[in-house]
Amino acid sequence: MSTSPDLARITAAASGEHPASRSTTFSAAWKDLRRGFGQRELWLALGWQDIKQRYRRSTLGPLWITIATGVMAFALGLLYSQLFGMNIAEFLPHVAVGLIMWGFIAGCIKDGSEVFIANEGLIKQLPSALSVHVYRLVWRQFLFLLHNLVIWVALLLIFQIPVGWKVLYAVPAMAVLVANGVWVTMFFGIVATRFRDVAPLLDSLVQLAFYMTPIVWTAKTLERQGGAVAERAFLAKLNPLYHYLEIVRAPMIHEPLDPMSWWVVLGFTGVGLLLALLAMKQWRFRVSYWV
Structure with a gap:
């Protein structure tokens, strides 16, 4: 069955891409990232x-972000x-x-695992790069981070x-952390849009990872205890x-x-960006049909 040129253009616009960019190449995937960044x-x-919508009609507004994190940090730190x-x-x-x-x-x-599902209306109606929704989410999370830096000060x-x-x-x-936020959001966003069981699975895994990562405990605590316990500090650093x-x-x-921490992070960053580009190369133009 043939498809009219007008219908092809409408479909491309709904998916946020130009017809010429619907090729499954790394170049087209990278072009989407650059195009999305250009729409900053x-x-x-x-x-x-x-953020404004989330705290609409709230007296303290975004300060609630800082207050909630500060109270949790104080309680866990003291305990x-x-x-x-x-x-x-x-x-x-x-x-x-x-x-x-x-x-x-x-x-x-x-949030990245549901970024495209949450923006279904915009994806289908707004002619923009798919990565725009990723940058939007990472920017929002970065604003949360900046609010919480008041606690550090x-x-x-x-x-x-x-x-x-x-x-x-x-x-x-932090710049590297933000770059990782982009590939993480893009990769899991695409995969979780296709396979809807991925989002709740990630939610459980993130909760588990919180306790396995030295946040409310330190690797130094294990090292100071010596013996077999000190050897477990090495296992913590494998995370x-x-x-x-x-x-x-x-x-x-x-x-x-x-x-060594920098080398590990840079290595995972490179692999992660490659995974995100691969996912975009194969499936980015299908997201508008999956949401």
Whole structure:
């Protein structure tokens, strides 16, 4: 059965792509990412609007983000510092910064798995690159992260944590974290749109990963106990999420950083971007039919 040129153009517009870009090549996938980034006025505005809409008619507005994270960090930091016998001045900043960064990572994974489903109307009606919806979500999560950095600043002042020039290492680390947020959202967004059981599965896995990642506990705690327990600290470092947190957390709380963490993160970033491009190459133009 033949398809008229007008129908082809309408279908392409509904999927957010031009007819010429519907090829299954890495070049076309990369072009979608570049085109979406070029439409930053759109996704910057939409991401900010998401936050305003979420806290509409709220007196404190986005400050609730910071308050909720701060209360949780204080409660967990106080509890586990007593359980592990650690100095709260050392442990609370570790927990707080870990929770801030974890909020960004978990948000990109869990919300990212439903990014295209949640934007069904826009995908079918708005002629834009598919990646626009990914950038919008990552931008929104990054705004949450920036709000929560107020907690880190408060802890610096309360516990008189020294801040040297090495704290600047956290800036490129956050940039890498954002880049990972893009590929994570794109990859899981496409897969979870096709297979709807993936989203609830990811939600459970993220919850499990929270307890397996040194956020409310530290690898140093295991090392200090010695013996077989100290050997388990090595197993904790096999978790790639540990390294994602460390490249940001260590310079922010004035702790030494193992250069190996950067190599692990850069390696996973490269593999992840390749996976996202592969998923886009194969399935990006089908998303509008799956939502």
